[in-house]
Amino acid sequence: MGRILAIDYGTKRTGLAVTDEMQIIASGLTTVETKQLLPFIKTYVLTENVEKIVVGLPKQMDNSASESEVYIQKFLVKLGKTLPQIPVDRVDERFTSKMAFQTMIDSGLKKKQRKNKALVDEISATLILQSYLSSK
Template sequence: MGRILAIDYGTKRTGLAVTDPMQIIASGLTTVDTKELIQYLRTYIANEDVEKFVVGEPKQMDNTASESEVHIQKFLEELIKQFPNIPVERVDERFTSKMAFQTMIDSGLKKKQRQNKALVDEISATLILQSYLASNS
């Protein structure tokens, strides 16, 4: 079995999370400058068996696509072009940033640490991946 890699895409930074090879545990991987994302994924996939991508799908409260979906669609086209053999699934990512911030508070991180947007993105990707695993177990 290969890993599942979750992507919380952003125009500046992108949070990444990954499962263990048995696809049981979701862990934060890193946050990457979005301009370097495809190259980072190439390197990662050269060293790890990735079975699937799970990409966050931002929606409005009325279930319509959010403004950032335009950017995500362009990214998805490139992702599929670069990695045609790895399927992509989408997961509703509403509230993941708020949940990530609350997770940081609950884990006792100091205010200065909670201002680290890169960490919020990585935690958000982990929450997206956990949501995917829970809905597919």
């Protein structure tokens, strides 16, 4: 078995999370500037055994696509051309940012630390991955 890499795509920053090789535990990996995302993923896939990539699917409350889906679709085309051998799944990511912020509060992070948007993105990616693992 290989790792599953999760992506919480953003136009400025993108949060990443990954499973262990047994696909049991979802852990935050890092946050990357979005313009560096494809080179980062390509390098990561060369050094780690990645079996699948999971990308957040942002939806509105009425189940319609979020405005950011346009940017994600463009990224997915580039990702498919860069790493055609790795399948990509999508996971509903509604409320992950709010849940990530609440997780930061619950874990006792100070107010200054909770303002770290990169950390919110990384936790959001972890929540997306955990949701994917739970649905399997």
